[in-house]
Amino acid sequence: MFETNFLKGRWVIEDLKVVRTLLRGQSLKWMIGAIVGSVFVAGLDMLGVFMLLPLMQLLTGVDTSSGIYGSVSNFLGTNETQSLVGFFALIAGISFLLKSVAAVAFRWWLLGKTKLMEVTATSELLSRYVSATYQSHREREIASIHRNLGYSASQAFNSVVLGLISNFADLITLVGIGVILTIMSPLAAGAAVVFFGLISVLVQVLLKKHHHAVASDLSKSDLESWNAIMPSINGFRDSRLLGKSQIFVGRYKQAKLRSAAAARKFSLLSELPKYVMEIGLIAGIGLMAWILFATSTVAESLSILAVFAGAAARMIPTLNKFLATAGGVRTGRDGLRILADEVRRMDSEPTVKDVPKEDSPMSGDLVIEDLSFRYPDSEDFVLKDVSLDIPEGRSTAIVGSSGAGKSTLLDLILGLQYPTTGTITCGGVNIYADEGRWFKNLGVVPQDVYILDDTLEANIAYGLSNAEVDKEALANAIALAQLEGLVSELPEGLATRLGERGVRLSGGQRQRVGIARALYRNPSYLVFDEATSALDNETERKITETIEALSRTRTVIIVAHRLSTVRNVDNVVFMSHGQVAIQGSFDEVRRGNQEFARLVELGRLE
Numbered sequence: 001m002f003e004t005n006f007l008k009g010r011w012v013i014e015d016l017k018v019v020r021t022l023l024r025g026q027s028l029k030w031m032i033g034a035i036v037g038s039v040f041v042a043g044l045d046m047l048g049v050f051m052l053l054p055l056m057q058l059l060t061g062v063d064t065s066s067g068i069y070g071s072v073s074n075f076l077g078t079n080e081t082q083s084l085v086g087f088f089a090l091i092a093g094i095s096f097l098l099k100s101v102a103a104v105a106f107r108w109w110l111l112g113k114t115k116l117m118e119v120t121a122t123s124e125l126l127s128r129y130v131s132a133t134y135q136s137h138r139e140r141e142i143a144s145i146h147r148n149l150g151y152s153a154s155q156a157f158n159s160v161v162l163g164l165i166s167n168f169a170d171l172i173t174l175v176g177i178g179v180i181l182t183i184m185s186p187l188a189a190g191a192a193v194v195f196f197g198l199i200s201v202l203v204q205v206l207l208k209k210h211h212h213a214v215a216s217d218l219s220k221s222d223l224e225s226w227n228a229i230m231p232s233i234n235g236f237r238d239s240r241l242l243g244k245s246q247i248f249v250g251r252y253k254q255a256k257l258r259s260a261a262a263a264r265k266f267s268l269l270s271e272l273p274k275y276v277m278e279i280g281l282i283a284g285i286g287l288m289a290w291i292l293f294a295t296s297t298v299a300e301s302l303s304i305l306a307v308f309a310g311a312a313a314r315m316i317p318t319l320n321k322f323l324a325t326a327g328g329v330r331t332g333r334d335g336l337r338i339l340a341d342e343v344r345r346m347d348s349e350p351t352v353k354d355v356p357k358e359d360s361p362m363s364g365d366l367v368i369e370d371l372s373f374r375y376p377d378s379e380d381f382v383l384k385d386v387s388l389d390i391p392e393g394r395s396t397a398i399v400g401s402s403g404a405g406k407s408t409l410l411d412l413i414l415g416l417q418y419p420t421t422g423t424i425t426c427g428g429v430n431i432y433a434d435e436g437r438w439f440k441n442l443g444v445v446p447q448d449v450y451i452l453d454d455t456l457e458a459n460i461a462y463g464l465s466n467a468e469v470d471k472e473a474l475a476n477a478i479a480l481a482q483l484e485g486l487v488s489e490l491p492e493g494l495a496t497r498l499g500e501r502g503v504r505l506s507g508g509q510r511q512r513v514g515i516a517r518a519l520y521r522n523p524s525y526l527v528f529d530e531a532t533s534a535l536d537n538e539t540e541r542k543i544t545e546t547i548e549a550l551s552r553t554r555t556v557i558i559v560a561h562r563l564s565t566v567r568n569v570d571n572v573v574f575m576s577h578g579q580v581a582i583q584g585s586f587d588e589v590r591r592g593n594q595e596f597a598r599l600v601e602l603g604r605l606e
């Protein structure tokens, strides 16, 4: 039992150390401040309790003609018990007042700093999520990202970190009160410490299992609720059309009910020690009375009992708080563990910096040499010995049947995945040497263009504030993407809000916004990743014309399923079973490869 507790104690500290790496050095000052503040507030608390000593002595009829009481009597000009009691009561009152003000101020500071730490930690966590490799991002459960940034972080900081500091402060106060009580009456203090100490330990032992169960229920149900929210909101269309929306609402409700039941149990577990202590107090007084009356005179017994009751009255609220907080710490440890595990995992993985180390533009042919690739969780190679030249200033289409490896090859060309063997260079420079620089030279138009809930302008100049937008580049991108029609149609032109709360775009308009976004930074390499796949024939034809116009001025790479999108490109790369089967002009590939010829005949490349 001791060993398990000891190991668990170490475990919390180790997790805290890991989570501390998210704080970028803020935590040391905070820790010193928290310790100094706790000791200071506890000191003032003890002073207040210490001031009760003369009060008790006066009430039990101490000699007031000498010592401190004599000096105070001289100062007051009277040795009446009433005046002396009033004087010491005033001092004790001022001490408690000061302590309360200091305690509130300290709590305010502590809450502010801890909240700030939580914000710093969650921002750093998000920063690590966005710095992860694309592969690791794809493997991560999105619901767990939501849970970790919300529930886990809140548990780690509000329950564990704040709780431990609060427990530390309470412990100092309890020890201090114990010391003062020992001075007042060693017997009463000893009895109070042993008696209430035993009750506290017993309560903790009895509740421990329940705290762990509550913690596990809370974190699981939070994840489950996110798992139900995602398909309800992100998968709105599919859920609606499949008539399954209410199923996810039902799952959400079940998860929330489980969470509510756990929260209810947690609240009761936090309050239980208070009731146990109250019963303990009565039992303690009875026990003390029984021992005292059997061993001492009535007068002695009464005065010791009064001190015991006073001591208990002082200790119990702090003890209650301590026990409730200790329960919170234990419950919050689950969130802390999840957070620490996530940080440990992310720290052991490589990261990607999308900020360029060098700013100069890249140019030249894209050369892929002996490239092979397999996904980490798979034995089979998806790409095998791919060697390919993508000439600068020309248009190249990568085509092939489904599962041939087109998307994987494109992810590698984009620098999102890493070759298992082989190299990709641009103008002789390895694209992975400075990924940020390579990204800056790329403009990518995906199949599903992500529309921000913001203005058309903000959607094109993605991530830039209004003041940062280069108006000339914006006008240029709009012209090249042939988006002027949309701008003039919209009620507020470029300032019209798109997305959830604004105008809904047609598929073609959406693709044009994507093209304008890709062109805004005037990239040398323009990539269309299934950009026309979801469009109707007429819209696809228009977008293809735009792509063809663009390919006259820059290097264009197209991954497409549709024959019409790639018919006029300079260079067709036909992939089959993870290899380049053939490349050349459209007609050359058609003549040289039966599989491609058959797809052309069928009028589709799928």
Ligand SMILES: Nc1ncnc2c1ncn2[C@@H]1O[C@H](COP(=O)(O)OP(=O)(O)OP(=O)(O)O)[C@@H](O)[C@H]1O
Pocket: 375, 377, 378, 382, 400, 401, 402, 403, 404, 405, 406, 407, 408, 409
């Ligand atoms: N994350 C992954 N882990 C393991 N295997 C994967 C992963 N992603 C894709 N694959 C496999 O890699 C192979 C190539 O997939 P890829 O998506 O590159 O083909 P594609 O030619 O783009 O197909 P499509 O035209 O259907 O999109 C497939 O067999 C696929 O199952």
